[in-house]
Amino acid sequence: MPDATSDVWTPWMRRALQLAGLAEGRTSPNPMVGALVLDHAGKLVGEGFHAKSGDPHAEVKALSQAGSKAVGGTLVVSLEPCCHQGRTPPCTEAILASGIAKVVIALQDPDPRVRGEGITRLRDAGLEVVLGVLEKEAAYQNRAFIFRVCHGRPWGILKWAMSLDGRIALPNGASKWISSSGAREWVHQLRAQCDAVIVGGGTVRSDNPLLTSRGISDPEPLRVVLTKSLDLPDDARLWDTSLANTLVAHGWDVDQSKFPAGPDRLVLDSVSPLALSQALSKKNCNCVLWECGPALATAAIKQKCIQEISVVVAPKLLGGVSAQTPLSNLGFSSIEDVLMLQNESFQKLGPDWVFNMISSLD
Numbered sequence: 001m002p003d004a005t006s007d008v009w010t011p012w013m014r015r016a017l018q019l020a021g022l023a024e025g026r027t028s029p030n031p032m033v034g035a036l037v038l039d040h041a042g043k044l045v046g047e048g049f050h051a052k053s054g055d056p057h058a059e060v061k062a063l064s065q066a067g068s069k070a071v072g073g074t075l076v077v078s079l080e081p082c083c084h085q086g087r088t089p090p091c092t093e094a095i096l097a098s099g100i101a102k103v104v105i106a107l108q109d110p111d112p113r114v115r116g117e118g119i120t121r122l123r124d125a126g127l128e129v130v131l132g133v134l135e136k137e138a139a140y141q142n143r144a145f146i147f148r149v150c151h152g153r154p155w156g157i158l159k160w161a162m163s164l165d166g167r168i169a170l171p172n173g174a175s176k177w178i179s180s181s182g183a184r185e186w187v188h189q190l191r192a193q194c195d196a197v198i199v200g201g202g203t204v205r206s207d208n209p210l211l212t213s214r215g216i217s218d219p220e221p222l223r224v225v226l227t228k229s230l231d232l233p234d235d236a237r238l239w240d241t242s243l244a245n246t247l248v249a250h251g252w253d254v255d256q257s258k259f260p261a262g263p264d265r266l267v268l269d270s271v272s273p274l275a276l277s278q279a280l281s282k283k284n285c286n287c288v289l290w291e292c293g294p295a296l297a298t299a300a301i302k303q304k305c306i307q308e309i310s311v312v313v314a315p316k317l318l319g320g321v322s323a324q325t326p327l328s329n330l331g332f333s334s335i336e337d338v339l340m341l342q343n344e345s346f347q348k349l350g351p352d353w354v355f356n357m358i359s360s361l362d
Helices: 009-021 058-070 091-098 117-124 135-141 143-151 181-192 201-207 273-282 294-302
Strands: 034-038 044-049 074-077 102-105 128-131 155-163 196-200 222-226 246-250 264-267 287-290 308-314 342-349 352-358
Touching: 009 034, 009 044, 009 058, 009 074, 009 102, 009 135, 034 058, 044 058, 058 074, 058 091, 091 117, 117 128, 135 143, 143 155, 155 181, 155 294, 181 308, 181 342, 181 352, 196 201, 196 294, 201 222, 222 273, 273 287, 273 294, 287 294
Parallel strands: 074 102, 102 128, 155 287, 155 308, 196 222, 196 287, 222 246, 246 264
Antiparallel strands: 034 044, 034 074, 308 352, 342 352
């Protein structure tokens, strides 16, 4: 086999990351993981990825496909193998039983149940372990999982569509449709990559959204309504849970008789983005999408519930001094204090542009 310090592991790890990405949006609360097995001569003999929580892990699938060809070979995996008993047995024991001689890992698992112990277990058993191949790429792919494990709340994506002059609606409230059909299809793809989609009561009253991926994701992401008053329309499309589950989050001091029929209930001690985020983390959400109005979006930013921002910009001018804008007052008084964003990517969808930016990692 090639030397561990050579670049030979990079293309194999890139393949492992590609395999991991096949399950994007479906593994929570687990991470996305891809793995492959090379025999003693360096030939690919097995591949696998973790498809969803409760299913076999990527390493086990790849080793199962490789069978006896794994003996003396190398396992390439995008995340440190687990060493604890969860819904599935420890992957480290399956690796040791397979006869694998070397394990190449992209990223150490931040989960406190693992956090280097899997690597230690393999090394103590005499296996060679190479760590850090495409580490940055692996961390970015699993940024939502890593953030939830480290901070106790899901990775939050804030999305809005606006005109070139920064408006999300006309002064009279009309907003359909600012963006093109291509951009709206992109939103459905974005929802499919998330565990939950969040709106406020105001959005339910004004837009009556459906908030599904239009069948791209199965199951559909959880639809969440955060409301202080339970002043919600009886005929909202979100109350039909035949397409997707809906969760209404509210405080204790509401008129319980106003709770709509159909959705589940979540009672919060504080009706705030942070309290909701922490609760959704406990409900196994790695990544949530905020599709809310300016007031709730601003509160989510202030409470550090937003880590990524995706903006659709349409080549239209809406005008109007009183026209709606994506955010309300963030409280900045100096340009030096404003929130800085890191542009990750942008793409053109028909006449529109989509900008994706990282907001915060804390």
